[in-house]
Amino acid sequence: MTYSGAKERIWTRDLVFAWIVNFFLAFVFYMLMTTMALYAVERFSASDTLGGLASSIFVIGATISRLFAGNLVELFGRRRMLGIALVVFVLTSLSYLVIDGIDSVALLLVVRAIHGAAFAIGSTAVMTLAQSIIPRSRRAEGTGYFTLSMTLATAIGPSLALMLVHGPGYIWLFTATATAAVLAMAAALFLRAPDKTPSPEHRARLRRFHPSDMLHRDVVPVASFMLVLAVCYAGVLTFLNSYADERGLATGASLFFLAYAITLFAARLIMGPLQDRRGDNLVVYISIAAFAVSLVMLGLATTNVVLVLAGAFMGLGFGTLMSALQSIAVSRVPMPRMGLAISTHFFMLDLGIGLGPVLLGVLLNQLGYNQMYLVLAGVVVVSTGLYHLVHGRVERAEHEAPVPVDATV
Template sequence: MGEDSQPQTRLWTRNFVLAIVTNLFISMVFYLLMTSMALYAVERFQASDSAAGFASSAFIVGSMVARLFAGRLLDTLGRRRVLLASLAVFVVASLLYLPANTLGLLLALRFVHGLAFGAGNTAIAAAVQTLIPPARRSEGTGYFGLSATLATALGPSLAIQLSSNGEYEGIFYFCAASSVISLIIAFTLRLPERVRSPGKHSGHHEPSRRSRLSALLDPDALPIASVIFVVGLAYSGILAFLVSYAKARGMSDSAGIFFLLYAAAVLASRLFVGRIQDRRGDNSVMYPTLAFFALGLAMLALEPSVWSIGLAGILVGFGFGALLPCAQTIAVTAVPPARMGTGISTFYFMLDAGTGLGPVVLGALVPVLGYAGMYGALSLLMCSAVLLYFLVHGRTHRGPRRA
């Protein structure tokens, strides 16, 4: 048979809940540091704009490198070993921000911290798929993703509060505590491991045909992951520039309203979108969520107001926030069970690549098009993502998947 022990018949098991909580604390560290690190580099080390930007993006670079190899490690060493080892490094890295007293040390630490995050996040995402009944895979993936959604809503606002007086020690202490908690909970997790089948055959691809690249990025997951690359690039325009856009228009508070309504929309969507995908097929949710995301970006291209930015948050929540678990379900279903770890790492590698590359490309567009023009261009980009999805998946996957 070749994959896990006895299949799960219930969704809400002890281990599923613990996996969600573990991912919540990991994600809290990510969002707290991503939203504060550039400003910290400027205030602590008088870093230039480019160096300050790299203080944030070095984490994503490390995460991308880790995801290239995490899938292979999960499929060979095992999910629990990779998860615990990654979270141990994650804890150590979280404790080293205060002693890091030069910009060079900070950049190196951010890269190593990203390595640990990429490996740990891939491990927990792959492990949780073994805890979800196949017939409820999209629904379960959506519920698991709520942990990251909650961190999206809480992390940035908490970072602002903890650093309101210009001191960042509170952020670092909170991140260290969250990292320790995630490691402790992970020790209590019981994760089914893949049982090796006799011989070396482990999937759709014969070893003689599998290139070195396909051992790192699964070919079966790449089609839907290419869509997620475009989606991640578009979302990076919100992560990197929405606060600056709102501040430039004298509407700083509206950015907070955007993320609050975004989180509320994602929470609402997870209650039903996964069930619809499981029962009616991938296209029934992917086309609407891609369209909602494009509309949300178009709203940001309008003359900004509290209502337009708030509505954009709702649309992006039902778009980007809802389509991520749906697309991840497609990636997981596309790969052989023995290659699930590599499939998930491929999915997240492409998401990180789009999110990391986006600010660089879009930063060059802002002086030319302005913020509104940039969001208009991103809305058109998402329209092209609809066509890309049709070409790589939508035209051949219309009905519900079999359990």
């Protein structure tokens, strides 16, 4: 593919509002994900296991919904499904204020699962809208900028949540998340991007819904690479604080994700345009190397500075890979199947983050924290071979001479 000097415009009114919607969706997710386990234990005297379920059942609901989200978005329309999902998202966000006055952890689990399902469908719909707006010639760059909404939510959400919980309390936390959900819905009302109307044949196919429509077969191979990376990243999300406490590096751990977000923000300004100009492989291989270096630094960390630097490399590595692989997933499908491509990508991401703590818990018991992170670094390096098999070996030819996309399938 030749890169034209006349760049198509990325930022439009609709993309800005889609960015805002996605930010608030992710903001609510991260605020509650970091506090829900402790809330269940403190408010309902739940066991640690049940508290963990109160946190993770959101991801379980989201993961299951990803199997249907792409098909629903394509069949009923992106804006319509976004609106429906946001209504449910707002109602479930408000429900936490009601649940706090009711002594029922079972009700909390139900609301968390529904909340996760609404999040999955809403995020799939808004990301599909965003991808339909971003110019094809600048897809990687535009995807990188758009997914910065999630990066910002990662940086702000957990810190604000802990500040509220340790300050005015959980009612303020739930008020803040409900407000954010309402703001997401308000921003969605300003979206005017037209939906792509399916052809009669395609609509009939979507209505017949077959299990094969849960995941797009052309995206599954590269999404399987995302699955491996997500399992490795789950080792950071789940065990970083415990590892830091064991080594007396609590300060470094508190700054880890801030370094992650700052580095990722800077990397997006470079890596997205580089992927559009030079192809997927260069960006992916650089990011794999950075991810592996980050895990090695975690395994060997003895000072707070090293832990913060590991967060910076993690942003360049895993953070860049998330948007780069999403861009690759979308590029492998025709326009009407974009929603299914995105839901396939995020299904594998959610599945990896969900399975990671279980699989790595076994590894942790055998090896300890530092050895576990070094093993994960090795897994990331070896996963380069998987990427080469599923995409890397044909990427150069596809980038230089792309096959015309049939928009009717």
